[in-house]
Amino acid sequence: MWNLLHAWWQMMPKEKRTLVNADAAIRQAREDIGFLAILPAQASQAVLKTYFQAWKNCWDGRADAPNFKGRFRTVMSVDVPQGRDLNIVRVHRRWGMANIPKIGRIRFRWTKDLPVGKHGNAENRITGARLVKDPLGWHIAFRVQTLEVTPEPHQGPEVGIDVGITVPIALSDGETYGHGEWLTDREKAKLLRLERRAAQRKRHRKPGEQASRRLHRTYDQIAGLRAKAKRRALDWQHQTTTAIACAYGTVVVEALTIANMVRSGRGTIEEPGQNVAQKSGLNRSISGEAWGGTVVMLAYKTARHGGTLHKVPAAGTSLRCSACGLTTPGSWESQAVFVCKNPDCGWSGNADHNAALNVLHLYRMGLALIPAAGRAVVRRAKRVKPAAAR
Template identity: 50%
Template sequence: MQVQRINRRWGEVNLPKIGRVRFRWTKDLPGVTRGGPQGRITGARLVKNAFGWSIVFRTETLLPALRQAHPGPAVGIDRGVTVALALSDGTTREHQPWLSRGEREHLRRLEKKSARQRATRAQGRPQGRPQGRPQGRPVSHRLARTYAQIGRVRAIAKRRALDWQHQTTTELADTFSLIVVEDLKIPGMVRSAKGTIEAPGRNVAQKAGLNRSISGEAWGRGVTLMEYKSAGRGGKVVKVPAAGTSQTCHRCGHRDPAARQGIRFACTDPGCGWAGHADINAAINIEHAAGTAVSGRGDLTVGRSAKRQPPHAA
């Protein structure tokens, strides 16, 4: 590809069938930047989003050998919608809405505008012709501009979500040697509740809103980031079965679905009676289940024993 740095801000690369293309230099590349990381560039791909074209380089770098295991403690993490991340040490990691109030209002108006433009175009069709845009037919220039504006607003939200996830997962990988998360089947969790004509679904609108919230948190991407960051720091990420973690009291082990009410958990066992934050309780149960891991990534010598640990005396 013959990557060459022109100055502090710009570089050039050879692209097949295009030629020499200039790109904005945002990060040091191994083998190109003076004093940069050791390694080489193994490939690249072009990405088009709402902000234009970008080039993503695939690199191979040499990491220093780990002299010792990660010295940090272990932690269980419960992923949610109301609270983004709840940790077994009693802390949480939360974020603000990805879009401000003004940006959300701007997006709402753009979506209403696109609906009006689609309706106006449909009204101009002759009688008997199908409504909407036929598959393969281009949209109008006005509607295409509106779609582009909607895409840019949504791309801003996606960039902010990814930035928060990178910062949060880096902090977690630096702090903890063993990170335990639930083995969630996310595609099944965000499945539509519409049902069929013979058996229509119930609470379809509520389930659709929950699906959007789960997708907006990008749980799977967050675990992927934690896995490779923990492995590079001598830590480990393991996944445990998710059944019962939010319905079981971490102190006495009593399981009752009625014990959880929203974000509050109150044990129904008369001999216990523990009450507290439901997500923190679930995170402690997840940490206790580290001995029943279904998968893991990182240094296998790091962390506590594979045996089940006793419950915390909260």
């Protein structure tokens, strides 16, 4: 449904891309296409609302433009759009019960207070739910509608952020946020053993032969360990971005083109690349840190706390001295130490702290990027002459 809606959006002229026309197109598609008619009408409307919300997030600069979704790159999920049909009851301190259409009564882990019973009213109520499946099993997420007070402008200080691999997040005030390995030594040993077992079983499979159940079971165990590591990384990411959004009123980050940074260095047959293995390892490390997800979380969390998020050009922030402003290549004495090559300056310090200071300095100079029709535009601040020179 999402992909058909996105294809319709691209084919329509701009003046016809409205919610009413999209709703009419979905109704017509449900009449013409048999498998779309099986999907409940409320679920189709939920897809439509989600799609339009994705465009609103793009226009507000909080996310990229929506695109087609791949079956194997998308988490399997099912919407339950009617909250009144759930009949949620808390039966234990840790467990609750809910009704799911066409499934029946299910039990779920109670991890957060929900507006049910005396806590639910017209202003604070559950409007629906979503069933999500990942390698660790099925999960249910409830959609809650509540009234929130518009936050007051955050009075916290300004801070620049530099993201990296050795030091995941470094702030301009000297604070750093790091993490360890997402899997324990025992879990990593188990993952290696499972990967070797899967490779061995795959080697004995003949070309065109269907994979055995043992191989599928091994793949499921591998996916479970990787999902566990991903969940721990996401938890750290949420806690870190929440702490930053609560402590600072203005957060400045680099406008990184991550897709270009993780591009393969293999090259072509005529011009093969160099250090391909090292570049592949660097690409995996960059993808594992999920810098783009960190920026997305900071965008909506700073707005929720009354702060603002700004992006500045990323070119030269690691090579520029934060003390004198001179940009010279080869200023790193090591991976973590920056030494200015200007003989009149000679400043030295932590390289990540230096880059974060440069990021904050670009914002204070007025070189912030503002989203405009899907592209970044540099906004320069006007220089104001002193009163004596006017």
